[in-house]
Amino acid sequence: MLSFLPAPLIGILNSILLGINTLFWCLLLYIPAILKLIVPHKGFRVLCTKAIIWVSESWVACNTGWMKLTQGTRWQVTGAENLKRESWYLVLSNHQSWVDILAMQRVFNRKAPFLKFFLKQQLIWVPVIGLAWWGLDFPFMKRYSREYLIKHPEKRGDDLIATRKACEKFRYTPVSVMNFVEGTRFTQAKHDKQKSPYQHLLVPKAGGAAFVLDAMGDSIDTLVDVTIAYPNGAPTFWDFICGRVPEIQLDISTRSIPEHLKGRDYSSDAEHRRNMKDWLGELWRAKDERLSRMLEK
Secondary structure: OOOOOOHHHHHHHHHHHHHHHHHHHHHHHHHHHHHHHHOOOHHHHHHHHHHHHHHHHHHHHHHHHHHHHHOOOEEEEEOHHHOOOOOOEEEEEOOOOOHHHHHHHHHHEOOEOOEEEOEEHHHHHOOOHHHHHHHOOOOEEOOOOHHHHHHOHHHOOHHHHHHHHHHHHHHOOOOEEEEOOOOOOOOHHHHHHHOOOOOOOOOOOOHHHHHHHHHHOOOOOEEEEEEEEOOOOOOOHHHHHOOOOOEEEEEEEEEEOOHHHOOOOOOOOHHHHHHHHHHHHHHHHHHHHHHHHHHHO
16 A cells, blocks of 8 residues: 555665564563562463464564555465364575564464474573564573584583473464474574585485474474575565565475474484484475476476
8 A cells, every 4th residue: 555655765664563573462461471570380381381472473464464555466375275273394495684583473373373483592581572483382492502512511411412402392372383403593504504405405404394293293394395486585673664566476285294303302313413414405306496486486
């Protein structure tokens, strides 16, 4: 409706709308989040989590509202009709831009369980939304460098312990556990440095997905494989806010997760590490071919 406005003006308007929307729903979310913190009863905390998820889905719905109001972006989405609200999903996607998160939230909202991301531990201190992430049970992970682990081998396995603890909270309400397995956004420089065998993708890292399947293999049966394409090139967040993204494509497919990949220790089981890497490698080869077809349209 307002896409005729100059792009910088749209960017300023959308920034204001995003800020107001985030502040309003976060303040509302704090009520069940604080009650969840101070009341230790498990059943009550599950109810609080459900209230928090409703608030978060309303936040996403309002974000979709300002997108429709100010942007002329064409959304080409396939496979979303196969998503179910009452399911436990492992969601894997390629990663090109911070816009990926907003795009996935818009498409998944109220069609699948709310997306939960693994976050760096420091992000819990982000003003306004840090507490919201905590209330939503987003897993906060403390990552150690390889050099640090060589000096402190006793810290090995802490990530798996933290993942298991975080995933325990996911057993009581349906969840979509999201992982960008490339570990970072795609750039040509990163692609060349890795000598990636894929045309459009970086090499996937199996550890995060393996930890989730170790901790929640008895709950998560379904993989949601998401392929995101930007035919006009990966946008910056500001490009998106300004309505400068002509088209966004998402291809969503669901499939069963092989049983032999569940409930095994990735850190100590060499055969399991090999199986996980082979599985992801096959997924990524298919995704690379899919991206080529999407970008040719």
